[in-house]
Amino acid sequence: MWSAFANPERFERLAARLVPWFGWGAAILFAIGLPWALIISPPDYQQGDTVRIMYVHVPSAWLSMAAYAGLGGASFVYFIWRHNIADLAAQALAPIGAVFAFLTLATGSLWGRPMWGTWWEWDARLTSMLVLFLLYLGYMALRAAIEDERLAARAGAILAMAGLINLPIIKFSVDWWNTLHQPASVIRLDGPTIHMSQLWPLLVMALAFTALMTALVLMNVRNMSLAKRAEARARRRIEGEGT
Amino acid sequence: MIKARKRLWVVLASAGVLVAAGVLAGFALRDAMTFFHSPAMVAESPPLPGQRIRVGGLVIEGSVERPASGGASFSVTDTVADIRITYAGSLPDLFREGQGIVAEGAFEETGLFVASRVLAKHDEAYMPPEVASALASAEAQGALPGSTGRDAWALGQARSAQGRT
Numbered sequence: 001m002w003s004a005f006a007n008p009e010r011f012e013r014l015a016a017r018l019v020p021w022f023g024w025g026a027a028i029l030f031a032i033g034l035p036w037a038l039i040i041s042p043p044d045y046q047q048g049d050t051v052r053i054m055y056v057h058v059p060s061a062w063l064s065m066a067a068y069a070g071l072g073g074a075s076f077v078y079f080i081w082r083h084n085i086a087d088l089a090a091q092a093l094a095p096i097g098a099v100f101a102f103l104t105l106a107t108g109s110l111w112g113r114p115m116w117g118t119w120w121e122w123d124a125r126l127t128s129m130l131v132l133f134l135l136y137l138g139y140m141a142l143r144a145a146i147e148d149e150r151l152a153a154r155a156g157a158i159l160a161m162a163g164l165i166n167l168p169i170i171k172f173s174v175d176w177w178n179t180l181h182q183p184a185s186v187i188r189l190d191g192p193t194i195h196m197s198q199l200w201p202l203l204v205m206a207l208a209f210t211a212l213m214t215a216l217v218l219m220n221v222r223n224m225s226l227a228k229r230a231e232a233r234a235r236r237r238i239e240g241e242g243t
Numbered sequence: 244m245i246k247a248r249k250r251l252w253v254v255l256a257s258a259g260v261l262v263a264a265g266v267l268a269g270f271a272l273r274d275a276m277t278f279f280h281s282p283a284m285v286a287e288s289p290p291l292p293g294q295r296i297r298v299g300g301l302v303i304e305g306s307v308e309r310p311a312s313g314g315a316s317f318s319v320t321d322t323v324a325d326i327r328i329t330y331a332g333s334l335p336d337l338f339r340e341g342q343g344i345v346a347e348g349a350f351e352e353t354g355l356f357v358a359s360r361v362l363a364k365h366d367e368a369y370m371p372p373e374v375a376s377a378l379a380s381a382e383a384q385g386a387l388p389g390s391t392g393r394d395a396w397a398l399g400q401a402r403s404a405q406g407r408t
Contacts, residue, residue, distance in 0.1 A: 045375030046337060046365070054369070080251050116362045117335035123278035161254065165265045176269070177276040178299065180345055185367040195370035 008225045011085050015222040022215035029208030037201040044198070053111040055202055058186070059209040060103040061129070065167055067097030067213065068132060071139070072164040075157035085225070087153045090160060091143070092220035096213060098136035104129060116180060124173035125181035128166060135163040279345045282324035292352050298326055299345040299364060307340060319344060330358040337363030 037055035044051035077086035146152035279299035300319030343364035
């Protein structure tokens, strides 16, 4: 079943068909989620309107971690079975995940200044999130630094898999150690501690971010796959002329 | 396929080693990973006077004094132990009685904690103002004993402090 996706042409056709669905889905969800989160939803009893940063911060954080899980998973599939589409997916996820990680850090900093009284503190949650961002940058830098594409893909895959250990650290840092960052409000065993009037717009925003990221990743993988085949064809033609 | 199986074993073995190393490092760095010490942890192993640390807890209701000369002094608690803190700077907006805060500074010989910085800690409870006031009035009537996030935070802190001893 999985090898069906390893055929580049079939994957390209599938991606081309899926992209508009996710793209338009994201547009519709943002059209609902943005005004709901930024205007209609109530202010917080303590944070006032500053709570609205959360509607960007939290989905970004979730997706930066989901993208990394995807990067690690794709790297695993590539490293073990050498499926090229998996490597393309890893390559496609890295910059997108990095952007979401950066958004998380930036919006968190903007929230921290008025709420905590500081732009940045070296607490376990903030530091592990910064490590995630640096892992993305390190992955891209490593791949760019090695000229041999296969070697770059393998080295990158090892780094990406090793970095997976950071994901549970990010998630549970607030439970394992005393941190300045608050514990989880949504994904927790005893149910959300966020009021429904704030939880719903957050979930819509999270879905919108997810749809957007899926569309971007699919487009990215398809472009890279097409470029790779075009390159291979060009090489064959040149070689053919040479003989 | 045989090569793939070999690679799979190598990756799984490496993952096991990496996770073990991570867990060991996490335990070894336990103190360093702690952003602040709760009053119970301070009572357990008191720092030297003048040693810079961060302490955190809930501001005890009715403990806040604001002298005319500016600044404030107050006590924080994790429901196990208390710490008296004095601070000369301006407090963050979220500072209030019952709120979680983190103070950076050092103990004096007298046991008073002199803070050079005070950060407010936000808890995991998010709600609109109407819900907060409804909860507060219900709690005042005794209908909802201690169900807000702040109390959950205090309990969590106390529990983790006890787990550490």
